[in-house]
Amino acid sequence: MTTIAIDAMGGDHGPGTILPGLEILLGARSDLSFRLYGDEAKVEAVIADLPRLKRASTVHHTDVAVAMDEKPSQALRSGRYKSSMWQAIEATKTHEADVAVSAGNTGALMAMATFCLRTMANIDRPAIGAIWPTLKGEAIVLDVGATIGADAVQLVDFAILGAAMARALFGKECPTVGLLNVGTEDIKGQEEVKEAGRILRERRLSTFHYSGFVEGTDIGQGVTDVVVTEGFAGNIALKTAEGTAKQLGSYLREAMQSSMMSKIGYLFARDAFRQLREKMDPARANGGVFLGLNGLVVKSHGGADAEAFSAAVALAADLAKGNLQHRIHDDLDRFHADRIPAPGDEDTEASSFARERSQTPEPSPKGQTGKKK
Amino acid sequence: MTTIAIDAMGGDHGPGTILPGLEILLGARSDLSFRLYGDEAKVEAVIADLPRLKRASTVHHTDVAVAMDEKPSQALRSGRYKSSMWQAIEATKTHEADVAVSAGNTGALMAMATFCLRTMANIDRPAIGAIWPTLKGEAIVLDVGATIGADAVQLVDFAILGAAMARALFGKECPTVGLLNVGTEDIKGQEEVKEAGRILRERRLSTFHYSGFVEGTDIGQGVTDVVVTEGFAGNIALKTAEGTAKQLGSYLREAMQSSMMSKIGYLFARDAFRQLREKMDPARANGGVFLGLNGLVVKSHGGADAEAFSAAVALAADLAKGNLQHRIHDDLDRFHADRIPAPGDEDTEASSFARERSQTPEPSPKGQTGKKK
Structure with a gap:
């Protein structure tokens, strides 16, 4: 049985959308129980009509709900x-x-999660992992907005976090990991990315295969299972892809409305268009996973409807069942303690990594989305 | 008459594609003449069958052609x-x-252009401006790969360069300019971007309207005419959009092939799909514009066919006719000399900007795509 803590007050629509989302999910799986946090009166009013959820949950009254437009500092x-x-x-x-899900505002949620749970030992800064639909299935892209301007060591941490998530979710024992860059040659790109590439190439990691640099075009092609980048570029990549999908959806609708023939064509191909819409539906990939904290938190889109919220909770359940947190702990331990030095450079490699880390004891000075005031 | 210098040896296909591209363009416009640089024998062999181009061009023999995989340092x-x-x-x-066009490799072209032409006075680093199709028409996004890790002053320079390009190309006397960021609130994002936003907000520029921060989703919606970012995030945004368009094209093809009904629907809507394909055709937006140098250079995709190459040359011609270089010079002069201080802070504002600039006399230490060895 997986127990999921739900922020019943989060999101644009509150308990009236959140709780029906859970009811939908319980129709499909019986291995879940919920702890619902929120205004008891409001929660009970909705839950009265949701028999499955009523059986599978406990309600925990809270007086305060964080508003969607509250700044992280205010929210704290x-x-x-x-x-x-x-x-x-x-x-x-x-x-x-085992895991918490909220559709509340990202900045407040990240600030509270970081403050409450703290980062794991050996992790400087958290990352948000997003599921990215690809031609081959799905990839994980991180960070999509938690850590603006990650340094080389933080990028390496993200590779470990993302690979653990891929193993927990995709059932691949050795997922492929790429570093997002502006070209695939070693000489290109940000210094931090080149340095992270050097560390990943030199270290022998059994939990994933480092595939080198990947470009923006490669993400949707599914070139690697995991794509690692810092939060600024990652957030822009994610939102640009969303914007492009929306734009092409508009073009397609317009084209299908452009003539009598195209309208007839649309009628014939209606089922195909429905499948296409489902494939392009952002709700399918709802859920940003906070990685690197001493507790697992999943963020749903604030505007998610019940169906989309249930997708984020299903993701949370899968991650908990896949033992994501244990995998991350194991992988970090292995990376920092049990690594096998390459013949002839036992000391160089280990000490060079220790040196790199010791040079960056402080969180990135460039600031963190949603954490700074 | 606009005279365009052509690197006839550039691109994956060389003169056999480049020169027919020019012939296509001459079918549509008669105000162009060409200076063709390349292996005379090869150029003459192709041009013999291109009567319009033969009349409109002079051939200038060169012994050396830069290879597509040559590193910038090798090429130099x-x-x-x-x-x-x-x-x-x-x-x-x-x-x-008036302008040069090459389909040769970007790194070599940027290195040679920077070395040969040098950056304009008051411009630290060049930018590459890309045309981005939007729901409202077209936007200019810069930098898409010339300057990795631009600082605040360089981002302000890019805003001036991009706005001048929008004025030359779109015929808008006061285009809107947005700074790409991970959120639209002032407190979010990279320090450099926040600082650039502060400078643009405080300064009164008559050549464009600063609209604040925009997100990745806003680019394709056409929220602003110009989107400013540093080269790493810009390159990743551009390539991610290309990748997403390709991915959705695959989904669409697959959906239309999925059943007999959808195949029939496709036949009815064939014209609409053709229009859609044209709208999504990357060749339409072919051409990266090198901005901030003492000379105008346009980069075509290396893999461009004749049609796509002609689009890049048409863009080059439009920019030259729109007096892009003069506009940039004027705008920079106005920005650096003729600015009107706000009442009460005549000195503060001007001197604070001078201070910011004086703190960054050197090109960004983070390296430049294609310029470093």
């Missing part, structure tokens, strides 16, 4: 310890829940 | 002064041509 001041968001997160720390 | 060593690429670029310096 007003909602720390007592908001539905905080308590859902905290349930993963106390092991009352 | 072997091709400086004597390659078709170099001589086409140099023709814009000597005013024998």
